[in-house]
Amino acid sequence: MENRSFVLRGDICWSDRQKKLHCAQDAYLVCENGRCAGVFDALPQGYAALPLIDHRGKLVIPGMADLHIHAPQYAFRGLGMDLELLDWLQQYAFPEEAKYNDLEYAKAAYRVFADNLRRSATTRISAFATVHLDATVLLMELLEEAGIAGYVGKVNMDREAPDELREPDAAHSAALTVEWLQAVKDKCTSIRPILTPRFLPSCSDALLEKLQEIRKGWALPVQSHLSENPGEVAWVAELFPKAAFYGDGYDRYGFFGKDAKTVMAHCVYCTEEEMQRMQDNGVFVAHCPASNMNLSSGIAPIRRFLERGIRVGLGSDVAGGESESIFRAISDAIQVSKLYWRYVDSAAAPLSFEEAFYLATLGGGEFFGDVGSFLPGYAFDAVVLEDAPLNPLNTLSLPQRLERAVYLEADGKYLREKYVDGKRVV
Amino acid sequence: MENRSFVLRGDICWSDRQKKLHCAQDAYLVCENGRCAGVFDALPQGYAALPLIDHRGKLVIPGMADLHIHAPQYAFRGLGMDLELLDWLQQYAFPEEAKYNDLEYAKAAYRVFADNLRRSATTRISAFATVHLDATVLLMELLEEAGIAGYVGKVNMDREAPDELREPDAAHSAALTVEWLQAVKDKCTSIRPILTPRFLPSCSDALLEKLQEIRKGWALPVQSHLSENPGEVAWVAELFPKAAFYGDGYDRYGFFGKDAKTVMAHCVYCTEEEMQRMQDNGVFVAHCPASNMNLSSGIAPIRRFLERGIRVGLGSDVAGGESESIFRAISDAIQVSKLYWRYVDSAAAPLSFEEAFYLATLGGGEFFGDVGSFLPGYAFDAVVLEDAPLNPLNTLSLPQRLERAVYLEADGKYLREKYVDGKRVV
Numbered sequence: 001m002e003n004r005s006f007v008l009r010g011d012i013c014w015s016d017r018q019k020k021l022h023c024a025q026d027a028y029l030v031c032e033n034g035r036c037a038g039v040f041d042a043l044p045q046g047y048a049a050l051p052l053i054d055h056r057g058k059l060v061i062p063g064m065a066d067l068h069i070h071a072p073q074y075a076f077r078g079l080g081m082d083l084e085l086l087d088w089l090q091q092y093a094f095p096e097e098a099k100y101n102d103l104e105y106a107k108a109a110y111r112v113f114a115d116n117l118r119r120s121a122t123t124r125i126s127a128f129a130t131v132h133l134d135a136t137v138l139l140m141e142l143l144e145e146a147g148i149a150g151y152v153g154k155v156n157m158d159r160e161a162p163d164e165l166r167e168p169d170a171a172h173s174a175a176l177t178v179e180w181l182q183a184v185k186d187k188c189t190s191i192r193p194i195l196t197p198r199f200l201p202s203c204s205d206a207l208l209e210k211l212q213e214i215r216k217g218w219a220l221p222v223q224s225h226l227s228e229n230p231g232e233v234a235w236v237a238e239l240f241p242k243a244a245f246y247g248d249g250y251d252r253y254g255f256f257g258k259d260a261k262t263v264m265a266h267c268v269y270c271t272e273e274e275m276q277r278m279q280d281n282g283v284f285v286a287h288c289p290a291s292n293m294n295l296s297s298g299i300a301p302i303r304r305f306l307e308r309g310i311r312v313g314l315g316s317d318v319a320g321g322e323s324e325s326i327f328r329a330i331s332d333a334i335q336v337s338k339l340y341w342r343y344v345d346s347a348a349a350p351l352s353f354e355e356a357f358y359l360a361t362l363g364g365g366e367f368f369g370d371v372g373s374f375l376p377g378y379a380f381d382a383v384v385l386e387d388a389p390l391n392p393l394n395t396l397s398l399p400q401r402l403e404r405a406v407y408l409e410a411d412g413k414y415l416r417e418k419y420v421d422g423k424r425v426v
Numbered sequence: 427m428e429n430r431s432f433v434l435r436g437d438i439c440w441s442d443r444q445k446k447l448h449c450a451q452d453a454y455l456v457c458e459n460g461r462c463a464g465v466f467d468a469l470p471q472g473y474a475a476l477p478l479i480d481h482r483g484k485l486v487i488p489g490m491a492d493l494h495i496h497a498p499q500y501a502f503r504g505l506g507m508d509l510e511l512l513d514w515l516q517q518y519a520f521p522e523e524a525k526y527n528d529l530e531y532a533k534a535a536y537r538v539f540a541d542n543l544r545r546s547a548t549t550r551i552s553a554f555a556t557v558h559l560d561a562t563v564l565l566m567e568l569l570e571e572a573g574i575a576g577y578v579g580k581v582n583m584d585r586e587a588p589d590e591l592r593e594p595d596a597a598h599s600a601a602l603t604v605e606w607l608q609a610v611k612d613k614c615t616s617i618r619p620i621l622t623p624r625f626l627p628s629c630s631d632a633l634l635e636k637l638q639e640i641r642k643g644w645a646l647p648v649q650s651h652l653s654e655n656p657g658e659v660a661w662v663a664e665l666f667p668k669a670a671f672y673g674d675g676y677d678r679y680g681f682f683g684k685d686a687k688t689v690m691a692h693c694v695y696c697t698e699e700e701m702q703r704m705q706d707n708g709v710f711v712a713h714c715p716a717s718n719m720n721l722s723s724g725i726a727p728i729r730r731f732l733e734r735g736i737r738v739g740l741g742s743d744v745a746g747g748e749s750e751s752i753f754r755a756i757s758d759a760i761q762v763s764k765l766y767w768r769y770v771d772s773a774a775a776p777l778s779f780e781e782a783f784y785l786a787t788l789g790g791g792e793f794f795g796d797v798g799s800f801l802p803g804y805a806f807d808a809v810v811l812e813d814a815p816l817n818p819l820n821t822l823s824l825p826q827r828l829e830r831a832v833y834l835e836a837d838g839k840y841l842r843e844k845y846v847d848g849k850r851v852v
Contacts, residue, residue, distance in 0.1 A: 075819050078833035079826050081760065082778050109819055293761035296776060298768050322757070322833040331748070334507065335719035339762070342724050343769045350722060352508050393501050393535055400505050407504035407748040 004034040004422035007047055010055035010384065012039050013402045014062050014374040015358040023398040029060055031380040034422030038376045055384050055417075059405060062372050063123025063381035063420065064326035065364030067286035068223070068265040068315025070128045071139050071152070072097045072106075074113040077319040085229040085295045085320075090162075093319070097130045097155075098164040106135035110142050118146035121411035122326055123381040123420045124368045125150040126223050126263055126286070126315075128196055131157060131167055133180050140184055140191045147418070147425025149381075150368055153196025153223055154180045158207045161198075174210035181218055190421065193218075195260075199225040200236050200249045208253040215260055221367075222255045223286075226264035226274075229297045233269050247274045247283070257281030263367055265315055266291075267305070268298045278310050284367050285312040287359065289332035291320030299340040302333065303348035306355070313364020314356075327409045330356045353403050380422035386414045430460040430848035433473055436481035436810065438465050439828045440488050440800040441784040449824040455486055457806040460848030464802045481810050481843075485824075485831055488798050489549025489807035489846065490752035491790030493712035494649070494691040494741025496554045497565050497578070498523045498532075500539040503745040511655045511721045511746075516588075519745070523556045523581075524590040532561035536568050544572035547837035548752055549807040549846045550794045551576040552649050552689055552712070552741075554622055557583060557593055559606050566610055566617045573844070573851025575807075576794055579622025579649055580606045584633045587624075600636035607644055616847065619644075621686075625651040626662050626675045634679040641680060647687040647793075649712075650676065653700065654692035655723045673700045673709070683707030689793055691741055692717070693731070694724045704736050710793050711738040713785065715758035717746030725766040728759065729774035732781070739790020740782075753835045756782045779829050806848035812840045 008029045014022055022039070030037035030047050037047070073093055080092040100106045117125070125143070129136035129152055136154040143152065154177060158167045167173035177195075184193055195215050197203045203211070215222065227233055227246045236246050243249035247264070250256040256264075256277065263284040270278070278285070287300050305312050314329040315321075321329070330353075337351040351359075365372015371379045387405045396404065405414070418426035434455045440448055448465075456463035456473050463473070499519055506518040526532045543551070551569070555562035555578055562580040569578065580603060584593045593599035603621075610619055621641050623629045629637070641648065653659050653672045662672050669675035673690070676682040682690075682703065689710040696704070704711070713726050731738050740755040741747075747755070756779075763777040777785075791798015797805045813831045822830065831840070844852035 078830040079822070081757075081829065081833065082776075105819075112818055290761075293764055296764040296768055299765065331507075335716075336765070338719055338722040339725065339765055339769075342722055343765075350508075390504075392538055393531075396505070403507065404504035407507065 003051065005032045006051040006053060007031070007043060008053050008055055008060055008382065008384070010058045010060040011398055011401070012060045012374065013398060014039070015362045016373065016375065017362065019355050019358040021354045021357060021399060025398055026056060029374055029382065031419070031422045034380055036374050036376055036378045036380050039374050057388060058416065059385040059387050059401060060382055061385070061402065062361040062365070062374060063383055063418065064121045064360050065124040065313050065368065065372055066122050066316050066324070066326055067126050067263050067284065067313040067364045067367060068288055068317050069125055069324065070318060071110060071113050072100050072130050073319035074324070075109045078322040081294050084231070085297060086231055088295060094162050094165050098162065100130040100132045100135040103134050103138065106138055110135070110139045114142040114146040114148070117143070117148055117324060118425060119415065120324055121383045121415060121418070122324065123149060123418065124365060124371055126194060126367065127152045128223070129154055131155050131165060133176055133183070136180060137183050137187070140188045144188050144191045147420050147423065149190040149420050151192055151194035151221060151223065153194040155196050155198050156207060156211060157198045157202035158204050160201045170204055170206035170210050173207055174214060177211070177214055193220060195220040195222045197224050197255065200246065201232070201239055212253045215254060221261040223263045224250065224255065224265070226267050227269040228266035229295065230269060245271055245274045247277055251277060251281070257283035261367065265317060266297065266300060268292055268300045270301070275304065275308060275310065279308045283310070285310060286315035287312055287333060288315040288317035288321055289329060289336045290322060291317035293336065294322065295320050299336045299344065301340065301345065301348060302337060302351060311363065311366060312359055313367060314360045325409050325411060326360050327406045327411050330360045331407050333359065357402070357406065380419055382419045383411070383415055384417040385410050386416045389414065429477065431458045432477040432479060433457070433469060434479050434481055434486055434808065434810070436484045436486040437824055437827070438486045438800065439824060440465070441788045442799065442801065443788065445781055445784040447780040447783060447825060451824055452482060455800055455808065457845070457848045460806055462800050462802055462804045462806050465800050483814060484842065485811040485813050485827060486808055487811070487828065488787040488791070488800060489809050489844065490547045490786050491550045491739050491794065491798055492548050492742050492750070492752055493552050493689050493710065493739040493790045493793060494714055494743050495551055495750065496744060497536060497539050498526050498556050499745035500750070501535045504748040507720050510657070511723060512657055514721060520588050520591050524588065526556040526558045526561040529560050529564065532564055536561070536565045540568040540572040540574070543569070543574055543750060544851060545841065546750055547809045547841060547844070548750065549575060549844065550791060550797055552620060552793065553578045554649070555580055557581045557591060559602055559609070562606060563609050563613070566614045570614050570617045573846050573849065575616040575846050577618055577620035577647060577649065579620040581622050581624050582633060582637060583624040583628035584630050586627045596630055596632035596636050599633050600640060603637070603640055619646060621646040621648045623650050623681065626672065627658070627665055638679045641686055648681045649689045650681065650691070652690035652693050653695040655721065656695060659695050671697055671700045673703055677703060677707070683709035687793065691743060692723065692726060694718055694726045696727070701730065701734060701736065705734045709736070711736060712741035713738055713759060714741040714743035714747055715755060715762045716748060717743035719762065720748065721746050725762045725770065727766065727771070727774060728763060728777060737789065737792060738785055739793060740786045751835050751837060752786050753832045753837050756786045757833050759785065783828070783832065806845055808845045809837070809841055810843040811836050812842045815840065
């Protein structure tokens with residue numbers, strides 16, 4: 001195993017748990033056995049013997065956490081953007097996902113996905129695969145090879161999907177899920193399984209019952225979609241008349257934070273009651289601003305979530321979102337929060353850059369454990385950006401350099417190194 | 427002079443005046459003496475002797491028109507995004523613009539601007555410079571060298587600006603404007619002067635009077651800002667109590683379309699009365715969706731403008747917008763139109779991709795004459811994109827390839843050639 005203890009010297013920025021941005025110019029970031037030992041203005045004597053990598057003049061920041069991404073949809077990102085959610089699922093998402101029954105297609109497509117993700121600033125993801133066992137195992141292996149960490153879920157759906165994609169019944173879906181869990185049990189270490197009922201409309205009560213048993217038996221975290229679109233919310237109310245609200249439908253089966261670590265994507269139309277339950281249960285929100293614009297869903301009330309202490313991270317939601325860049329998600333989140341303030345709720349102050357950067361790193365990172373910051377003890381997930389070409393004229397402060405690098409999506413062109421758990425992957 | 431008659435063979439997309447998108451796979455686009463002769467499925471005999479450039483498999487589209495960009499603000503794009511318009515002007519825009527009194531600084535900064543613009547898909551711009559004569563002439567020369575066509579304006583402002591930027595009085599501002607017009611009269615051919623009163627609050631009545639005389643004498647087009655932000659609109663009402671509405675303030679001096687070709691940036695808060703005047707007078711709208719988000723201004727009612735037959739193009743509004751990419755402005759325009767539909771006016775259908783592509787090309791191009799399409803007789807402004815790397819898996823239709831190239835901003839990485847008036851500039 002390579003040496004996972006070393007020091008990076010550079011211009012270092014990170015957030016703390018109070019969402020505050022810290023910046024240290026020409027400082028030392030120490031990695032000890034894959035974990036952060038801290039940021040120091042002068043290198044402490046105790047670390048003087050570690051290998052020193054000189055990145056003076058470059059930005060060193062935590063890796064980005066993507067709390068919601070659909071791996072099989074990467075192949076059609078940036079297409080069909082004139083449709084709303086339910087039509088878009090029928091015309092684009094489902095037909096594409098059906099192709100992953102073919103392992104050769106899956107191999108070609110997931111390789112592109114994993115390779116592009118490797119070259120982005122993203123270090124942790126919570127990803128949806130498809131219903132297919134073999135393709136899902138393959139995706140996990142490819143992501144692991146690409147050095148990405150996090151969760152991948154085989155999707156469960158036994159209704160309200162086209163025949164070629166729908167699992168025939170609850171028993172079949174559950175059995176395949178167990179088979180998948182057994183297949184990856186000893187296989188992947190940095191990419192772990194996550195239970196993934198697609199969303200309430202695509203799961204029968206019988207399937208939800210069975211998945212609940214699996215969740216308990218395997219102690220799995222959970223990911224799904226919540227209150228994304230008015231049409232979808234109304235449909236859920238029809239399908240689950242017993243549920244007091246959308247999230248209550250999940251909660252009845254233990255998929256809403258109380259019994260398992262849970263992340264819910266979108267959360268655009270959460271009622272006060274739903275927010276209260278999320279707060280009580282510790283549900284994470286995956287805020288996907290680009291997707292919520294593209295599919296005409298709306299703008300999630302992020303300020304309200306933050307005021308309640310609900311934990312929020314960012315999601316690219318490829319291919320509802322056109323780009324896998326979490327840098328882009330940061331500027332999108334700020335931009336839509338300004339429109340939310342302007343048009344929906346003038347009491348909801350727009351997100352500051354500092355806050356949105358926090359969401360992209362520590363906010364979402366916490367879903368994966370002690371991840372997303374350079375606080376001592378945190379996983380050493382870091383990216384190094386050579387941002388000097390963006391700043392040929394004026395001397396900028398470190399926070400200004402960071403803001404510009406994010407707004408101009410400097411991860412695409414100027415990423416020079418990337419570390420996950422102290423392992424160099426770019 | 428180089429040969430400006432030739433043929434491009436490739437996959438060609440363009441809009442017509444009915445906003446309809448036309449796509450011709452493996453077709454021929456003919457340039458004769460710098461103007462389009464048309465698109466042909468088979469090359470007509472009459473053009474068989476022209477040089478043929480083989481771009482089979484690549485996208486060939488009209489160049490993008492940027493109807494609103496501040497050249498001196500390029501140096502601080504992507505900074506200070508947590509501020510609203512009037513604070514942002516005081517803290518970022520004005521201090522930066524003051525630097526252009528120093529010709530050496532201007533040379534360094536404008537060179538970066540012109541070079542980056544050259545490598546983008548933009549072929550025509552309507553740009554603000556600063557109040558400074560020498561720097562403005564220099565900008566025009568650099569843009570001309572970079573092969574960009576369009577307009578540049580020396581800014582006029584004799585009040586409500588910091589001392590180091592404000593022109594001392596109306597007479598001085600007017601005299602300097604005439605001096606500038608004389609300086610560039612025989613100098614630049616593809617970059618022409620445009621009268622540029624910064625916005626109503628920064629111009630005294632006396633200055634507006636004098637500029638009106640200059641406009642008449644020199645037969646100049648006009649560019650300015652209109653109804654961008656509620657605070658600004660209220661301020662204008664205070665400063666110009668005689669004006670019935672913001673645009674009426676311009677109209678009283680002949681700066682609102684009736685007497686001169688005019689483009690107004692933003693137009694977020696136009697009243698019915700203002701829209702009616704714009705329609706009657708033929709004012710062009712420069713829609714700047716990114717800037718309107720970044721500065722918390724809001725969303726311009728583009729559907730309403732289009733329904734009235736008001737002419738609309740897109741603007742990057744660097745540095746209110748963080749990017750000079752008009753591809754990005756296309757997807758931004760679509761995204762915010764969906765939020766407008768969702769939150770402001772459910773009768774205003776979101777912009778389709780086809781419509782937004784039209785705005786970016788022919789919609790804005792018309793401000794410059796017969797520009798922005800491949801209709802016969804139009805200026806030969808074209809860009810060639812090698813989009814194959816974006817599509818490694820599935821065979822896409824030509825409209826799909828175009829949509830993806832725009833959403834993924836393929837102009838940044840995959841632009842291969844660019845022509846303006848039939849002259850190759852990249």
